[in-house]
Amino acid sequence: MSEIKAHRISDEIIENWPDKEISKLVLEYYDLWDPSPKTHSDSTGGLQQALGEVTKLKNIIGERKFTNFFEIGTSDGGSLWLYSLLFCDENSKIVGLDVIYELGAGTIIEELKKRNRNVKYVISDCNDKNKVLRFVEDESIDLLHIDANHGYYDVKKYFENYYPKVVKGGLILIHDTNACESPDGGSVRFREEVLEPDYDHQLITGEWLITGNYDQGENIVSPGISLVRKH
Numbered sequence: 001m002s003e004i005k006a007h008r009i010s011d012e013i014i015e016n017w018p019d020k021e022i023s024k025l026v027l028e029y030y031d032l033w034d035p036s037p038k039t040h041s042d043s044t045g046g047l048q049q050a051l052g053e054v055t056k057l058k059n060i061i062g063e064r065k066f067t068n069f070f071e072i073g074t075s076d077g078g079s080l081w082l083y084s085l086l087f088c089d090e091n092s093k094i095v096g097l098d099v100i101y102e103l104g105a106g107t108i109i110e111e112l113k114k115r116n117r118n119v120k121y122v123i124s125d126c127n128d129k130n131k132v133l134r135f136v137e138d139e140s141i142d143l144l145h146i147d148a149n150h151g152y153y154d155v156k157k158y159f160e161n162y163y164p165k166v167v168k169g170g171l172i173l174i175h176d177t178n179a180c181e182s183p184d185g186g187s188v189r190f191r192e193e194v195l196e197p198d199y200d201h202q203l204i205t206g207e208w209l210i211t212g213n214y215d216q217g218e219n220i221v222s223p224g225i226s227l228v229r230k231h
C-alpha cells in the first residue's frame, strides 16, 4: 500500500520556530526517527503536521491533559509523539493505530514509553469491529485524532464509528479538512456536509485551525484541521 507523504519541514524552520517547546520536541523526534530502521525505504516521511497548526492547537488546549488519547492514522508517529508529550501525561492512556506497521513509529513509541507515556501501538483497520471497535468503550476517548485516508466516505465512516466513543466535552481533531482533493469530494465535502451543519458538537475557535498552504489571507475559508468539541 502506498501513501503520499507531506514534504519534510526544513531544519532551519524547526530550529527557529518561535514556540521553543514545539521546536525542541520536533528536533528530538527527528533525532530518533532519522537513524531508525524504516519499514518503507522511501526517503519521505516523518512528521505530517504543520508547525503552525500544532502551535495553534497547543494555544487552544492550554494546560488540559487528556486521559484517553486515541489516534487513527499514526504513520511515522509524528503527531502521536507531539500530542502525547504536549497534551498527555503519565496518567493518560494513549493508542496509536494504523493499518500499516512502521518500524520508525515503533522507535518513537519506545521512546514515549521511556518518557512515562502509557502508549499502545495497534495495527489494524480502525473500522474493524472485532479487532478494534468492540474493545473501545463508548464515551471513553477525550482526545480523538482522525488522520487516516481522506476520501469523503472514509472520513465519514471513521467519524460515525468513533463519535460514540468520545466522551461529552472531548475533542475531535479531523486533519486535512481542506487539504485533500479526492474524486468523491474528500474531507472537504465531509467538513461541509457533516461538520458544518448542526451536529451534536461545537466547532471551536476561528472556527478552524489554518495550516500554511491553506492560509490564504484575511478571508480564510481553507482550514487544515477541524477541531470540534462534543456536546
Ligand SMILES: C[S@@+](CC[C@H](N)C(=O)[O-])C[C@H]1O[C@@H](n2cnc3c(N)ncnc32)[C@H](O)[C@@H]1O
Binding pocket: 003, 046, 047, 048, 049, 072, 073, 074, 075, 076, 077, 078, 079, 080, 097, 098, 099, 100, 124, 125, 126, 127, 147, 148, 149
Ligand atoms: C496522513 S498519515 C498519518 C500521519 C500522522 N498522523 C502524522 O501526523 O504524522 C495516514 C495514515 O493512516 C493510515 N490509515 C489509512 N487508512 C486506515 C484505516 N482504515 N485504519 C487505520 N489506519 C489507516 C495509513 O496507513 C497512514 O499511515
